[in-house]
Amino acid sequence: MNHQWSKARTGPAEARAFAITPPQIVGPFYPITECPDLASDLARPSGSTAEAQGQLIYVSGRVLASSGAPVPQARIDIWQANAAGKYRHPSDTNRAPLDPNFKGFARLTTDTSGRYSFRTIKPGAYPTPEGDIRPPHIHMSVEGRFDRLVTQLYFAGEAENLTDRWLNAAPHPERLIITLQEPASRLEGCALAAHFDIILASG
Numbered sequence: 364m365n366h367q368w369s370k371a372r373t374g375p376a377e378a379r380a381f382a383i384t385p386p387q388i389v390g391p392f393y394p395i396t397e398c399p400d401l402a403s404d405l406a407r408p409s410g411s412t413a414e415a416q417g418q419l420i421y422v423s424g425r426v427l428a429s430s431g432a433p434v435p436q437a438r439i440d441i442w443q444a445n446a447a448g449k450y451r452h453p454s455d456t457n458r459a460p461l462d463p464n465f466k467g468f469a470r471l472t473t474d475t476s477g478r479y480s481f482r483t484i485k486p487g488a489y490p491t492p493e494g495d496i497r498p499p500h501i502h503m504s505v506e507g508r509f510d511r512l513v514t515q516l517y518f519a520g521e522a523e524n525l526t527d528r529w530l531n532a533a534p535h536p537e538r539l540i541i542t543l544q545e546p547a548s549r550l551e552g553c554a555l556a557a558h559f560d561i562i563l564a565s566g
């Protein structure tokens with residue numbers, strides 16, 4: 364549930380303002396050696412028909428200003444672990460294997476309505492050097508014309524969501540949790556879909 368809103372205190376009586384998406388830390392695994400995939404598809408290497416391992420998912424939504432106005436041409440960087448919980452990053456000491464078909468880094472641009480979508484696999488949970496188990500999550504950095512937000516989205520039903528200190532440090536953790544569902548129209552195979560709107564303070 365990420366698109367909560369409340370009535371604005373100023374402006375027209377019917378004007379509505381959306382609650383800003385809670386920020387999260389960048390974390391240690393922002394890609395430094397990889398080029399982003401610009402095709403909105405993290406689950407398949409560019410120019411290949413091979414598929415990454417894991418549950419295929421589609422994530423889509425809109426980038427909006429808190430006024431409700433869409434943010435066109437916003438840049439969204441996405442990075443995440445593979446299905447085994449491993450980042451393709453030199454700082455990741457997790458012993459889980461890399462997936463040769465999963466790079467885990469993409470860059471999107473919203474359309475004129477602020478819409479975005481991408482195809483990926485559900486990431487795995489992973490241990491941190493401090494002994495935490497991080498629940499499955501996807502990192503996102505969203506840059507509009509006037510504002511930038513770094514956050515993480517999480518998946519409903521994960522036991523580690525209840526104990527993850529980064530998720531639970533958010534003022535409204537529930538706004539960062541998406542629910543995977545059967546798509547309204549069959550996408551492909553066993554793919555699941557989820558919706559995640561991202562609200563910036565200003566466009």
Ligand SMILES: [Fe+2]
Binds near residue numbers: 390392444
């Ligand atoms: Fe992470």
